[in-house]
Amino acid sequence: MAHVLLRHRDIDDLHKLSVYQDNGGYEGLKKALGMSRAEVIDLVKASNLRGRGGAGFPTGLKWSFIPKNAPETYVLINTDESETGTFKDRELMERNPHQIIEGALIAAYAVNARMVFNYIRGEYMDASYAFEDALRECRAAGIVGKGILGSEVDIEFYTHFGAGAYICGEETALIQSLAGNLGQPWSKPPFPAVEGLYRKPTVVNNTETLANVPAILVNGPDWFKQMGTEDSPGNKIVCISGHVANPGNYEVPLGTTYRQLLAMAGGVRGGKRFKAILPSGGSGPIITEDALDAACSYDGLTPFRSVMGSASVIVMDETTDMVWAALKMIHFFRHESCGKCTPCREGTYWMEQVLHRIYAGHGTEADIKLLESVANNMTGKCLCALGEFATSPVLSSIRHFLPEYKAKVSSAAHQAARASIPVAIG
Amino acid sequence: MLRDKYAAEIDALLARFPDQKSAVLHLMHLAQNEYGYMSHEAMRDVAGILGLDPTHVLSLAGFYSLFYEEPTGRYVLEICNDLACALRGADDFVEMASRKLDVPVEGTTNDGLFTLKTVMCLGGCDRAPMLQCNLKFYENLDETKFEALIAELRAKAAAGDTEPSVVERIIGYVEG
Ligand SMILES: Cc1cc2nc3c(=O)[nH]c(=O)nc-3n(C[C@H](O)[C@H](O)[C@H](O)COP(=O)(O)O)c2cc1C
Ligand code: SF4
Ligand code: FES
Numbered sequence: 001m002a003h004v005l006l007r008h009r010d011i012d013d014l015h016k017l018s019v020y021q022d023n024g025g026y027e028g029l030k031k032a033l034g035m036s037r038a039e040v041i042d043l044v045k046a047s048n049l050r051g052r053g054g055a056g057f058p059t060g061l062k063w064s065f066i067p068k069n070a071p072e073t074y075v076l077i078n079t080d081e082s083e084t085g086t087f088k089d090r091e092l093m094e095r096n097p098h099q100i101i102e103g104a105l106i107a108a109y110a111v112n113a114r115m116v117f118n119y120i121r122g123e124y125m126d127a128s129y130a131f132e133d134a135l136r137e138c139r140a141a142g143i144v145g146k147g148i149l150g151s152e153v154d155i156e157f158y159t160h161f162g163a164g165a166y167i168c169g170e171e172t173a174l175i176q177s178l179a180g181n182l183g184q185p186w187s188k189p190p191f192p193a194v195e196g197l198y199r200k201p202t203v204v205n206n207t208e209t210l211a212n213v214p215a216i217l218v219n220g221p222d223w224f225k226q227m228g229t230e231d232s233p234g235n236k237i238v239c240i241s242g243h244v245a246n247p248g249n250y251e252v253p254l255g256t257t258y259r260q261l262l263a264m265a266g267g268v269r270g271g272k273r274f275k276a277i278l279p280s281g282g283s284g285p286i287i288t289e290d291a292l293d294a295a296c297s298y299d300g301l302t303p304f305r306s307v308m309g310s311a312s313v314i315v316m317d318e319t320t321d322m323v324w325a326a327l328k329m330i331h332f333f334r335h336e337s338c339g340k341c342t343p344c345r346e347g348t349y350w351m352e353q354v355l356h357r358i359y360a361g362h363g364t365e366a367d368i369k370l371l372e373s374v375a376n377n378m379t380g381k382c383l384c385a386l387g388e389f390a391t392s393p394v395l396s397s398i399r400h401f402l403p404e405y406k407a408k409v410s411s412a413a414h415q416a417a418r419a420s421i422p423v424a425i426g
Numbered sequence: 427m428l429r430d431k432y433a434a435e436i437d438a439l440l441a442r443f444p445d446q447k448s449a450v451l452h453l454m455h456l457a458q459n460e461y462g463y464m465s466h467e468a469m470r471d472v473a474g475i476l477g478l479d480p481t482h483v484l485s486l487a488g489f490y491s492l493f494y495e496e497p498t499g500r501y502v503l504e505i506c507n508d509l510a511c512a513l514r515g516a517d518d519f520v521e522m523a524s525r526k527l528d529v530p531v532e533g534t535t536n537d538g539l540f541t542l543k544t545v546m547c548l549g550g551c552d553r554a555p556m557l558q559c560n561l562k563f564y565e566n567l568d569e570t571k572f573e574a575l576i577a578e579l580r581a582k583a584a585a586g587d588t589e590p591s592v593v594e595r596i597i598g599y600v601e602g
Contacts, residue, residue, distance in 0.1 A: 164491030
C-alpha cells in the first residue's frame, strides 16, 4: 500500500523541496489559494477528517468556528508529542516536513491566519532542524512569507521549542506555554477558537492531522473517505511499541483491527503469549485478548470501555506484572500533573503512594478499594483531561487483573514484607 | 551578560514574536547553556532581558523538566525508563549505566563529566533502550554501545569540546 502520510518511506529525499514538488507537493496549497476560504473549509468538512491528536474532533468544523472577520487569528501546530508510546509526529517532522508545512498553510489560509506557530517539544532536536531547513527552502521559493505562491496572502511560520512538560500538549496549556506563561490548562470556555493565543481566535491542530490536508485538497473528500470507515475515514499512523518483534510506526486505514496491527509488528516477541494492550499510550484503559478483533478507529473500542486516542499501541506479553505497569503509568501522571487543580494533583500523588505500597508488598486488601475510591473521586472533577487519563490505567488494570492485585496483598512473602518494611515512599 | 554575548541573536529572537514574553523558553535554553544550569543569576539575566519578575522565570524553571535547578555534569545522560521503554529493558539499562559510571541516578561523577537521570517518554520508544544527552538522542542501545558512548564523550571532553548544541539551534533558528 502506498503511504499517504509516511510518504518518505516510498520516495527518497522527500524532505527536500524539489523532490516534494516533483511528487505533487504544494499542489494542494495552489488549489486552496484558487478557492474561497469558506470553500476550503467546506471541502475539509466534507472529508470528515478528524483530529489525530487524540480527541478526534472534526477538523473542518474546528476551522469553521474561527470568526470570519477577526483581524488577527493564529494556527498552532501541536508537535508536543509526549504521550508514552507515541513517536509518529517525530517521524513526520523529521522525514516529511513539507507535508506538514503545506497542511498548515492551507489551514492558515482557510482561517485567515498570517502566523503559524509550530510548538515542538524541546527534546525533538532533529525534528526541529528538519522543519527549519524545510521552512528555509520555502521562504526562498516564496511558499512561506509575503505573497505566497504569487498570491496576496502572507503567512509566516515560527518554531517554538517546549522544555519538557507533557501537559503542554493539551491545547490551552500549549497556548499558555507559547505565551511565556506556566503551561497550565484553563477551564473551557473560552475555547481557543474564540480566545486563544494572545487572546485571539486560534486553531490548534495535531501535526498528523495537518499532514492529511494537502492530499484531501488535491484528491477530494470522496477519495479520502474511501479509506478507513464511515465514522473514521482516512489513514492513521499507529505507533506500536513494547513486547512486539518489530516496534515502529505503521500507517494503516482506520478500522484495521488490533490483531492485524499486532501481526504487522511481527507479533509478540520471543514466542511469548499476548497479555494486554494499552491502546492510547498511558491515557486509555487497558484492553485484553477479547478486544483484539476490535477496530482501531474513533469508536471501535467503545464496547471494550477504551479509546483509540492517538493510536499509541503498547503491547504487553504474559510476563508483564500489571501492578508494575499501572505503577509506571501513575508515576508518569503524578510527575506530569500540572498541579493546578486539587483532585488531579492530590489524586495522582495518592494513587502512586498506594500503588507503590501494594507493589512493594506492604499493601492490604483495603488498599485496592482505596485506589478505586481515589480514582472515582477524580472522575469528572478535574480541570483538564489529564486527570481523567490518570485514572484509567488504575481502574482498568484492576478491572482486568484483580487477581494480580489480590496476590500482591495476600501472599505469605508479602505479608512478611509488610511486617518488616516501613510504609512511606520518598 | 547573556545580552552582551548574544546581542544580535537576542534582538532577532525578540523581534520574531508578536509578544516578547513568548521568547522566554528560548532565552532560558540559552541561559542554561551559558551558566551550566538555571542558577538564580541565569534566571535574573533572562528576567532582565524581558522585563519579567525573576520569580516568574523561577516558576518556569521548576515546571519544565529540561531546566536544571542544580549544577550538572558536562554531559547529562537522561535515560527514558517510562513504560514503553521499560518493557524493553530500560530499568535494567539504568542500573547498568549507574554501575558503569559508579553514580546513583541523579548523581554526578566525581570528575564532573556525567550526570545520570531518568526521564519520561522521549518519543523513541521503538528504539529502546534510549537516552538523550545534551539534547541529542542515542537509541537502540546496549551495554557495549553505552560504554562506547561514554568513551567517546570522555575523549570529546578531553579535547576541549563544550557541546554548544542548544546555542547552535537557537542561533541557527534566529538566522532563519
Ligand atoms: C494531557 C493532554 C496532552 C495532550 N497532548 C497532545 C499532544 O502531545 N499532541 C497533540 O496533538 N494533542 C495533544 N492533546 C490534545 C490537544 O489538547 C488537542 O485536542 C489537539 O492538539 C487538537 O488537534 P487535533 O484536533 O488535530 O487532534 C493532549 C491533550 C491532553 C488533555
Ligand atoms: S487535571 Fe491535572 S493536569 Fe489538568 S489542570 Fe488539573 S492538575 Fe493540571
Ligand atoms: S517510553 Fe521511552 S521513549 Fe517513549
